Amino acid sequence: MTDTNFEIKIPTDNDGYILFKCPKCTNYFKVKPSDVEDDGILQIFCPACGLSSENYLTDDIIELALSKVGNYANNLIFQEMKKWEQEFSGSGLSFKAGKKPTEEYEVPIRSTIEAMNVRLYQCCARTAKIKPLLEMTSSYCPFCGVKDFGTE
Ligand SMILES: [Zn+2]
Ligand SMILES: [Zn+2]
Structure with missing residues (x-):
């Protein structure tokens, strides 16, 4: 027992998105790991409340x-x-x-919670998955925090 690395794999959905949860408003959204790990992305904004947080780990991941x-x-x-x-x-x-x-028991992490739609944020040319309701009204770009008004 010398291996003290706890590897927790966050599963991606079929389209390669990982589930995030905003600790401020408890909204769920999905982003691609490649976008999150991009050096150009300094922080992630919640598409629902537009605030940025330290981490967006879901309860599943924290519990695991x-x-x-x-x-x-x-x-x-x-x-x-x-x-x-x-x-x-x-x-x-x-x-x-x-x-x-x-x-x-180590509960496996769910990668899907509910149906979400892929939304392209023109400002950053990146996509995120958000709730349909959010898509219809308005949301914030998770990558730069700019408000984006619904579907045209
Ligand atoms: Zn939020
Ligand atoms: Zn943006």
């Missing part, structure tokens, strides 16, 4: 990360106790490690 870390820590403690059990044996003292901790 937490249970992964939790399982890892529990296992580490158990390994340590197992060692003690062996060291103590025959010394007259007794120490029991107990049962191996049950692993918390």
Whole structure:
């Protein structure tokens, strides 16, 4: 157990978009990882409220990360106790490690929540997936924060 990297893969949908959730207004939207990782993109704006946030991780991802870390820590403690059990044996003292901790179920991440439409933001020539309702009214470009008025 030396691998302390928790790799959490965020699944993309069939079109290659990943699901984001705005922590400010809890709106869901989707963007392409290639757009998010682009050096030219300094921050991502929520298409619904137009504000930018530190991260847009969905609850699924946060929960998965937490249970992964939790399982890892529990296992580490158990390994340590197992060692003690062996060291103590025959010394007259007794120490029991107990049962191996049950692993918390790591919930798979959903990549689809509801139907979203692809919207092309002319200002940045990039696309995002947003809720149909948002598309009909107005939304903000996730890449530059400029307000974009519905479908022409
Ligand atoms: Zn928002
Ligand atoms: Zn833009």
